[in-house]
Amino acid sequence: MSDSRFSAVKAYENQGWIHGREARPLRILAEYLEPESRFEEMGVEDTIVVFGSARILPRDVAEERLAQARQLGEGIERAEMAFQMSRYYEETRELAARLTKWSKSLQEGSQRFVICSGGGPGIMEAANRGASEAKGVNVGLNISLPFEQNDNPYITRKLSLEFHYFFMRKFWFTYLAKAIIVMPGGFGTLDEFMEVVTLVQTFKIKKDLPIVLFGTSYWSEVLNFGPLIKYGTISPEDVNLFYHTDSVDDAFEYITRRLLEGGLPEPGAHL
Numbered sequence: 001m002s003d004s005r006f007s008a009v010k011a012y013e014n015q016g017w018i019h020g021r022e023a024r025p026l027r028i029l030a031e032y033l034e035p036e037s038r039f040e041e042m043g044v045e046d047t048i049v050v051f052g053s054a055r056i057l058p059r060d061v062a063e064e065r066l067a068q069a070r071q072l073g074e075g076i077e078r079a080e081m082a083f084q085m086s087r088y089y090e091e092t093r094e095l096a097a098r099l100t101k102w103s104k105s106l107q108e109g110s111q112r113f114v115i116c117s118g119g120g121p122g123i124m125e126a127a128n129r130g131a132s133e134a135k136g137v138n139v140g141l142n143i144s145l146p147f148e149q150n151d152n153p154y155i156t157r158k159l160s161l162e163f164h165y166f167f168m169r170k171f172w173f174t175y176l177a178k179a180i181i182v183m184p185g186g187f188g189t190l191d192e193f194m195e196v197v198t199l200v201q202t203f204k205i206k207k208d209l210p211i212v213l214f215g216t217s218y219w220s221e222v223l224n225f226g227p228l229i230k231y232g233t234i235s236p237e238d239v240n241l242f243y244h245t246d247s248v249d250d251a252f253e254y255i256t257r258r259l260l261e262g263g264l265p266e267p268g269a270h271l
Contacts, residue, residue, distance in 0.1 A: 027164065027165075028165060028168060031163055031164065031165055031168040031169075032168060032171070034161075035141075035161050035172055038158060038159060038161065039159075039176070042111065042137060042159055043111045044111045044114050044137070044139065044159065044176070045111065045112070045176070046111075046112050046113050046114065046176060046177075046178045047113065047115070047116035047139060047176040047177050047178065048099055048103075048113050048114070048115055048116065048177070048179045048180075048181065048255065049116045049117070049173050049174075049177045049179070049180045049181070050092060050096065050115065050117045050126075050127035050180075050181045050183065051117075051118070051180065051181070051182045051183065051185060051188075051189045051192045052088065052122065052123025052124065052126075052127075052183030052184060052185045052189055053123050053183070053184055053185035053186055053189060054118075054120045054121050054122040054123070054124060054188075055121075055122050056082075056085050056086065056088055056089050056122040056126075056183075056184065057082055057085075057086050057089060057122070058086060058090070058125075058126070059086045059087070059089065059090050061086075062079075062082045062083040062085075062086035063083060063086075065079050065082060065083075066079040066080060066082070066083045085184065088123060088126075088183050088214070088215060088218075089122065089123065089125075089126045090126070091183075091214070091248050092123050092126035092127050092130065092181075092183055092214075093126040093127070093129050093130040093133070094130060094248050095130065095181065095214075095248045095251055095252060096115045096126065096128070096130030096131045096134070096138075097130035097131065097133050097134040098130075098134075098248070098252050099113065099115065099131075099252065099256075100115055100130065100131040100134035100135075100136035100138070101134045101136075102252075102256055103136065104134070104135075111137055113178055113179070113259065114131075114136065114137055114138060114139055115130070115131035115138040115139070116138065116139035116140075116141065116173070116177070117138075117139070117140055117141070118140070118141055118142065118143065118169075118188075119140030119141050119142030119151045119152065119155060119160060119161070119162075120140075120142060120143075120150070120151070120152060121150075121152055123183045123184075123185065124140070124152060125152035125154060128152055128154035128155045129152070129154040132154040132155075132156075137156040137159060138154070138155060138156050138159065139155065139156070139159040139161070140152065140155035140159065140160045140161065141163060141169050141172055141173060142161065142162050142163065143162075143163050143164075143166060143169055144162060144163065144164055170192065170195060173192065173196075174195075174196060174199065174205065177209060178207070178209070178259060179209065179211075179212070179255045179258065179259065180196055180210070180211045180212070181212045181214055181251065181255075182211065182212065182213050182214060183214050183215060184214075184215045184218040184219070184222075190222075193211075193213070196209075197238075197241055197242060200241050201238055201241060208258070208262050210243065210254065210255055210258040210259070211242040212242070212243050212245060212251050212254060212255060213242045213244050213245075214245055214246070214251055215246060216244055216245070216246040217246070219244070225238075225239050
């Protein structure tokens with residue numbers, strides 16, 4: 001018997017095909033099934049999601065860069081703003097730690113109200129870092145980008161997930177969420193915030209979902225819903241779909257009170 005000159009490749013091992021247009025439905029399905037299996041393995045059924053900018057620095061890093069800018073005599077204004085904005089990194093870190101300690105005190109048996117971020121640097125890192133420092137498991141839903149957003153080092157390893165499709169990543173943000181915290185951010189944060197508010201407004205999300213817009217001075221400049229009310233494109237009561245605050249204490253009290261008032265939603269009570 002002569003050796004075969006050709007060995008067929010199984011479809012799921014055919015890299016050219018699996019990454020092609022025809023297999024896109026399989027790739028989308030994989031980004032539903034694989035995260036689901038990890039959440040089941042780790043007992044994660046509820047999350048508190050934190051959105052925010054990847055560009056906001058830890059206080060010590062911002063302080064060091066400001067000192068360097070002043071020494072060089074250039075880039076001072078930008079470094080001063082980065083230092084000012086670093087408060088949101090530290091406040092995210094503190095709030096995530098406090099919420100993690102609170103969730104661990106519930107003793108519900110499974111992982112309740114686990115901190116979840118977009119998995120990258122900045123505010124996302126601060127959220128995972130705070131949860132990690134409180135010795136709690138935490139989730140990072142990273143996205144593959146051309147400029148290499150890498151997962152931060154504070155995510156629980158088995159809960160560090162990498163997505164290709166933004167819409168599948170956003171599905172997992174909202175599906176498990178029992179509360180959402182929106183820290184200062186850019187286009188991505190605005191996109192995530194607006195989508196969640198739209199889903200709540202249109203009752204596509206039926207569960208009670210507290211949404212905290214953190215950073216009153218920042219968001220009052222970035223968002224002005226007055227004209228939307230004036231021209232009738234939203235209802236006046238739509239601005240009550242989210243809660244404004246500039247205080248870690250207030251955000252913590254609001255989120256925990258809303259969750260407790262809701263009778264601590266049953267594990268797995270999703271969209």
